[in-house]
Amino acid sequence: MLLHLVHETRYAYSPTVESAHHMLHLKPASHAGQQLLRHQVTINPQPARLQERTDVYGNTRSYFSLHTPHDRLTVVADSIVSTLALAAAPEDAPAGLPWEQVREQFRYHAGAAYDSACEFIFASPYIPRDEAFAEFARPSFTPGRPLPEAAQDLMERIHSGMVYDSESTEVGTQALEALQLGKGVCQDFAHIMVACCRAMGVPARYVSGYLLTTPAPGQPRLIGSDASHAWASVYCPVESEAGGLALAEDQSPGVWLDFDPTNNRAPGEDYVTLATGRDFLDVSPMRGVIRGGARHVLDVAVTMTPIDKLPELN
Structure with a gap:
């Protein structure tokens, strides 16, 4: 099965956030039951630093930092994954x-x-x-x-x-x-x-x-x-x-x-694995530390759609 995933996270802050450091677990894994074909993360405002690493459990996690004041943050992870019935069901x-x-x-x-x-x-x-x-x-x-x-x-x-x-x-x-x-x-x-x-x-x-x-x-x-x-x-x-x-x-x-x-x-094949860990804290999709922004509104939207073929790259 070929699946198109869009995971969008939106924060609205009040008052303004002065600086922020975040960690993401939003890149699907590749293993016997699935293969990641495409993945892109778009962050607005543009981070000062974005770095991808592999953690101790083999998951891909991304770190990014923002050093400019902002009252909104949007993170969109866009992935295409090919899945099979798990070999070890x-x-x-x-x-x-x-x-x-x-x-x-x-x-x-x-x-x-x-x-x-x-x-x-x-x-x-x-x-x-x-x-x-x-x-x-x-x-x-x-x-x-x-x-x-x-x-x-x-x-x-x-x-x-x-x-x-x-x-x-x-x-x-x-x-x-x-x-x-x-x-x-x-x-x-x-x-x-x-x-x-x-x-x-x-x-x-x-x-x-x-x-x-x-x-x-x-x-x-x-x-x-x-x-x-x-x-x-x-x-x-x-x-x-x-x-x-x-x-x-x-x-x-x-x-x-x-x-x-x-x-x-x-x-x-109708499941997609993001990450594995001891519990939720090891693999939360997004968490971080901010300076400012005492109040916030969080909105998360995910769409997972079967597709017939890979779309053409722009």
């Missing part, structure tokens, strides 16, 4: 190791090989450690159950047990508060699933992106914010033919399987 994954074996792999053992997925076991700013997550997760993580199957069941239970309510939480709501409320938005559903997996000793990460909410004829409309979407990704080690873990040089010995508890399905 849960229903296509190998049966997988029992979840207890995965948990044991990530417990400390002297001389154990390093696995980069271990970074996604620990608590993070929006996802604290709490017994409430383990209690919620246990009915899915029954003894000997393969990890992909346990994660699938957990996704289904979050979907059925939580209420999607766009007015119930805010961008700074932590996973525990959303779990206690029993409702939230896609960010909260994803945070809760990540928190539950980590509580059981299984690495899980937060994924930010978009989904095509306008369905094909005869298909149901998906649930998600018009501005952005979020889901969870669970790490599933792969066993080699020799019976041990399939270690590959400079790679994690396993696959990341994506689960969307908001819509109770595996993300496919």
Whole structure:
């Protein structure tokens, strides 16, 4: 599927902002399930400095600074992405190791090989450690159950047990508060699933992106914010033919399987990944520090449209 994405962020400030420094996560990733074909960011007023880097999790992030007074700021990210059904969708994954074996792999053992997925076991700013997550997760993580199957069941239970309510939480709501409320938005559903997996000793990460909410004829409309979407990704080690873990040089010995508890399905070609991290704070589309502008009005608009071919360059 060929998708055209336009993500526009507009700020109106009062009083005037004297200077500002911002960071963006608005450049779609390229991986097995998608390829970024074109990307352009337009910023008004023109920044004094614009720099692009790769963060520790492999995401592309951009920094820009403004040193002239301004009462309005507009950032438009225009991207074209080619997507495929994800190669590692849960229903296509190998049966997988029992979840207890995965948990044991990530417990400390002297001389154990390093696995980069271990970074996604620990608590993070929006996802604290709490017994409430383990209690919620246990009915899915029954003894000997393969990890992909346990994660699938957990996704289904979050979907059925939580209420999607766009007015119930805010961008700074932590996973525990959303779990206690029993409702939230896609960010909260994803945070809760990540928190539950980590509580059981299984690495899980937060994924930010978009989904095509306008369905094909005869298909149901998906649930998600018009501005952005979020889901969870669970790490599933792969066993080699020799019976041990399939270690590959400079790679994690396993696959990341994506689960969307908001819509109770595996993300496919109608999803676009922006970035992955420990939680929302690692991958927020835009954040920064300003001097001045005590009050502001924020407006975010996203359009995601299927197209037949790449448009001609001007």
